[in-house]
Amino acid sequence: MKRLFPAPWLSLALWVLWLLLNLSISPGNLLLGALLGLLAPLLMAPLRPLPIRIRRPGVIIRLFFRVGRDVIISNLQVAWGVLVCGSRPPRSRFIKIPLDLRDANGLAVLSMITSVTPGTVWSELALDRSILLLHVFDLDDEAQFIQHFKHDYERPLMEIFE
């Protein structure tokens, strides 16, 4: 079973993706999707760099909703910052954030979160993964931002991946 399904969640996701793309649950499509879900992880197994152990689903769901909320808030902030930029230019700058997260998959998710949020752009990561260079659109208080970043995003990811 383990050898047939090296990544059961990936297989399930591919199957659902196939059914959504075809918009049908006819027996033929169910079978084709299952074949895709079975074959794709097997063919990709030689490429797979790191096994992922995901724990604590409660933390994942809470992180998901927190990121969704923060993305909406930061959308409104950036939109407002763009509209008033003639009279009040945004205080954009680079900041350095010391990182404790070392897991590659966790760092990938962290970079997705920072790039998806409109107010922040992930610029550079040190080779030893200890420092992150981040560009922030409108920064008010640097210490407070670092504290929010580490507490809201980095801590849950460390709980999930490490």
Place this chain on the structure above:
Amino acid sequence: MMPLWVEVCVAVLLVLSSVFALIGAIGLLRMKDFFQRMHPPALASTLGAWSVALASIIYFSVLKSGPVLHGWLIPILLSITVPVTTLLLARTALFRKRMAGDDVPAEVSSRR
């Protein structure tokens, strides 16, 4: 015939998304620095794409009187592809600006 509340929901979501896309373009045009210009386009790829996807899910689900969920694939695809492009562009800009001697932070790796 479609109920009125569905049409109002879809109309509001579509207009919201296009307003955010327009603000993103205005930001792209008005910001002074390249790194500032990287932020506004994210407006269209997050809230803009989410509201269009939600509008299309609501509209087609009512139209075909059954759940039509494939609209969600667009935000999922965008949330995977947009970070890759953004990251690479940010690194490119840092690299080129350092080569040109502009005012950007030095490499973080060298000062361990």
Place this chain on the structure above:
Amino acid sequence: MSALLSNAILFSLFLFSLAMALTLVRLFKGPSAQDRVLALDYLYILAMLMMLVLGIRYASDTYFEAALLIALFGFVGSFALAKFLLRGEVIE
């Protein structure tokens, strides 16, 4: 389709095309190469969102597939351009 929804769709298509025109100005103005790549990437995203709106306008699924294709091509194109600017060659 009622007058309310079709007018809202027309209005949002108008705003999307205005956004595209502004992005084109940035594309031609530059000043640096990465600015142009960023503007081109934004054009792709706007075109994809317009496709989804058109799909609602004509109540057809085909536009959804066009939107998916535009998103994929846009991703590959911007990725290759950014990679080219980073090193001067696409495949290392």
